[in-house]
Amino acid sequence: MASLNNWLSPDVMQALGWALVHSLWQCAGVAALAASLMAFSRRAPVRYVIAVGALAVMLAAPVPAANAADLRIPLPEVSAPAQMEQAQDRQPETPAPPAPVVLAQAMLPAPGLVTPQPAPPPPAEPRDDAVDNVIVTAPRLRPEKALDNFIIAHARQASPIAGKIARWKDGICPLTVGLSPQLNQYVNQRIIRVAMTAGAPLAQAEPCRPNLLVLATAEPQALLDEMRAKRPGLLGFHYRPRAEKLATMRLPVQAWYGTATEDFRGRLYPDSPRMALGFDGTYALPTGGLLPDGMSVTGNRTGDGLRSNFTSAIIIVDSTKIAGQQIGPLSDYIAMLALSQGQYYDVCQDIPSITNLMAPGCGPEMKPAALTDIDVTYLRGLYRMSAGLSYIAQRGSIAFNMKKTLGGY
DSSP: OHHHHHHSOHHHHHHHHHHHHHHHHHHHHHHHHHHHHHHTOOOHHHHHHHHHHHHHHHHHTHHHHHHHTTOOOSSOOOOHHHHHHHHHHHSOSSSSOOGGGHHHHHHOSSGGGGSOOOOOOOSSOOOSSOOOOOEEOOOSOOOHHHHHHHHHHHOOBSOTTTOOBOEEOSOBOEEEESSOHHHHHHHHHHHHHHHHHHTOOBOOSSSOOOOEEEEEESOHHHHHHHHHHHOGGGGOSOBGGGHHHHTOOOSSEEEEEEEEEEOTTSOEEEOOOBOOOOTTSSSOOOGGGOSOTTOOOOOOTTOOSOEEEEEEEEEEEETTSOTTOOHHHHHHHHHHHHHOOOSOSSSOOSSOOGGGTTOTTOOGGGSOSSEEHHHHHHHHHHHHSOTTSOHHHHHHHHHHHHHHHHOOO
């Protein structure tokens, strides 16, 4: 069953199940009709034709049932040029924010906090044409233990409600503000390109409502203080006594994620901030009182059917600390933050990864100039795994896909 979950999404498996259920009464009706027709016919050739026709109709019966169950893959095929044109159309042309930027306006009472800052521009400006899809292959031998440590360090549980690794289910619509217009567009396009490479969903509506904000400001802590006071849900799931610690800018680039738990029947429950203490004095809720009333789960040994989905992501860039940073590695680092929720970005990993870019104490050999093959295979494994598996099974699925693709482990 775990192997089947890795190849088919829960939506497809549910549609196939309903198709088989509906085919039972359809086949029974066809058999009854064929028996009635054969009872009025005495000629053997006619009875043979009726029987063969009935079998053919039974064979085709599940097809319309599957269509009625809405059998489709949730990640649509999109072309790179089309997405590049959408990214260009999505960029606002005037300083006045469009209607979809209500999310950013709601958390910022003073618009000046996210206006472009006079920070020194990066040494190299990006080209006007398409964004290069650069992937660096790590040159050194990567032991299996180092790869496992990378997966453990990067695969974070979104909230204790589901205890799962979160990913995007709704289409991603990025919006970057605070840099120069050219760099804003470059970062948006790079996020879209990496999302297409990883298999993450992209917003199809035009104009789309931004759910992924990249905000560059010279006053990041002031912005976080406003978020904590006015919109604490934008910080993601947390216990309120720890909100101040969570809303602290420690690195030049950091991300905060809004998540929701989806139960087995597809109902969403926002992972909102809570005020509770566990039995051991920590801020962990008791397991028995964790699930909201009415949440449906399964009895599968490999997973309970709950999924963690990103509903929003806010990436804040401290423009005073990125002076001299190349836009290529910086945009790849932002794209990695945009598509996955890691645990330790301030700890240097033992293998070359773009996640080491802002980690103190990391040597140049551990800070590649772009996404590495390890980063890309992790993102692909994240968006190929079955979201309803348990946390351990999710990590195992990602590790299996990475080792199968990379080889040599």
